[in-house]
Amino acid sequence: MSMENNKQSYTFPEGFWWGSSASATQTEGSVPGDGKGPNIWDHWFEQEPTRFFDGVGPNVTSQFYRKYKEDIRLMKEIGHNSFRLSISWSRLLPEGTGAVNEEAVSFYNDVINELIAHDIEPFVNLYHFDMPMALQEKGGWVNRQVVDDYVSYAELCFQLFGDRVKKWFTHNEPIVPVEGGYMYSFHYPNEVDFQKAVQVGYHELLSNAKAIAAYKKLKQDGKIGIILNLTPSYPRSQNPRDVEAAEMADAFFNRSFLDPAVKGHFPEKLVEVLKKEGFMPSMQEGDLELIQENTVDLLGINYYQPRRVKAKEHMPHPNAPFMPNHYFDAFDMPGRKMNVYRGWEIYEKGIYDILKKVQTDYDNIECFISENGMGVEGEERFKDEEGMIHDDYRIDFIAEHLKWVHQAIKEGSNVKGYHLWTFMDNWSWSNAYKNRYGFVSVDLQEDGKRTIKKSGYWFQSVSENNGF
Secondary structure (H helix, E strand, O other): OOHHHHOOOOEOOOOOEEEEEOOHHHHOOOOOOOOOOOEHHHHHHHHOHHHOHHHOOOOOOOOHHHHHHHHHHHHHHOOOOEEEEEOOHHHHOOOOOOOOOHHHHHHHHHHHHHHHHOOOEEEEEOOOOOOEHHHHOOOHHHOHHHHHHHHHHHHHHHHHHOOOOOEEEEEEOOHHHHHHHHOOOOOOOOOOOHHHHHHHHHHHHHHHHHHHHHHHHHOOOOEEEEEEEOOOEEEOOOOHHHHHHHHHHHHHHHHHHHHHHHHOOOOHHHHHHHHHHOOOOOOOOOHHHHHHHOOOOEEEEEOOOOEEEEOOOOOOOOOOOOOHHHOOEEOOOOOOOEEOOOOEEOOOHHHHHHHHHHHHHOOOOOEEEEEOOOOEOOHHHHEOOOOOEOOHHHHHHHHHHHHHHHHHHHOOOOEEEEEEEOOEOOOOHHHOOOOEOOOEEEEHHHOOEEEEOHHHHHHHHHHHHOEO
């Protein structure tokens, strides 16, 4: 890169959404008397605390429930004009249905009002991996009844908060409950059952369509979308077998949710495989029309890493449970750049490739980067005397991704914003606090004391200058 190029500045469109995203279970914690019902994370931690890094569960986490005013002040200080949070279903409806927890209503009202008072637009997501335990006992997303329970919960949220919230999202990364809960055993209920996995994904998509229909009926003049983690699939080579493997991976992991949510129908490639392997979901009459007629207004894109694949070399054991990788093998590309803490490849151009694909193949739907980020272990070693963490690696990570977002915008992509995962170090499911992702550090030893990192101050200047 020449020197001039290093000094190049990147300016973003007027009104670009600068901010971060977080989820209820990962940040709120709970306090006595808050009325929250247990979700699958509370239950799983009680059952198997050893599954969680250092035995840290979701009960305390980042204490947003107590400290949200301070946190929102800090968001403002580091340049947020928008912030995505999620509502905890089991906090609002402790049993998942039925009685409403008034403590939760006032908490979420306070959070939303506080954000707006600081000129930070609330982006609100309804489901982030946190099935109420009472509903999981009925089968969770495997049970079609839960789709209707979810839609009632969504309607309640629209009615309570929709006068102020104008950006709604039905699900965050709906493929994760499919993979984690029913394929690879990294989320509760830790089942390995591909038929259930398909049913869960299908019900999540049906719930997305039904919630969109319910929202549109209320005529609240906002937008409703979905947030998908898109991992572009790159073939090892241009050999037709490798290319076919990448297309299969793409159908399973990206298009499975992207096509129905944005285009209203399932990818043929996926349907063919499910028919051939005997794993079609059970459906009811009218479902497909509902999905067809209720597509999203807005697409959130979470991007962390690419997926690299090659043609299948090792056939699975004939009696092993069916998995998508019966159609491809993972490919470890030599010389790739890695985030060693997370075991993930860093490939900045991937963010551009996704945005271009959405531009060309998905009608250039309005979208934004709803998560992108870097988890690092042991960040305290980068602390100065003042207690500030010098996370230059995070600044570089964000800047390099933003350059590719900027390139996509120049070429006509309808991308409206960038939210880092995440605002403050938070509890990360079974990884707990192993890797830190935040603009703001959280000291668990000192009652969750907040300190802005160097990246937070850098982001403030990016937001103020609408570029860097």
